[in-house]
Every structure is written in C-alpha cells, then in structure tokens.
Amino acid sequence: MILALISSNSRREIAAFGKVNFRDKNIIFGFGAATASFVFFFTLGYASRVLLPFFKKPISWKILEIFIGFLMMFLAFLLLFSKI
Structure with a gap:
C-alpha cells in the first residue's frame, strides 16, 4: 500500500517536471545553479565557524x-x- 502511494506520487512529480522546458535557457539555468551552490556552501562554511562555540x-x-x-x-x- 505504501509503495503504491510513493510510486504514484513520484510519477506525478516527474510528469509535472517533464513539462518544464529549459532548452532556450540552459546558460541562465546553469549560472543560477552554480550561483546557488556557491552561496549555499559559502554560507555553510561561515555558519559552521559562527556556531562552533x-x-x-x-x-x-x-x-x-x-x-x-x-x-x-x-x-x-x-x-x-x-x-x-
């Protein structure tokens, strides 16, 4: 029963994500992903130093x-x- 719920929910999410078209905006998407990754890891490193005590x-x-x-x-x- 639980496996059926998990399976049906993931299919719905994959179908919704499949409708997004990034063909024309690959460079912008890549730049945004790289920027988000940099900000996340920079913040993670800074927060670890601040929260150490x-x-x-x-x-x-x-x-x-x-x-x-x-x-x-x-x-x-x-x-x-x-x-x-």
Missing part, C-alpha cells in the same frame, strides 16, 4: 536532533494528509 555543548546536539525530528514528523503529516 554553540555546538561544543552536548545539549545543543540534542536540541538540534529534536528540532529535526519534529520537522520531519511535521513534513510527514503534511504529505500524509495532503490532497494531491
């Missing part, structure tokens, strides 16, 4: 793991109860 404490990791757990549960419920 905070994450030296073990309680900080527990708070982060709890936050990520709640976020994943929230997203799972959104997907479970969505009417797509």
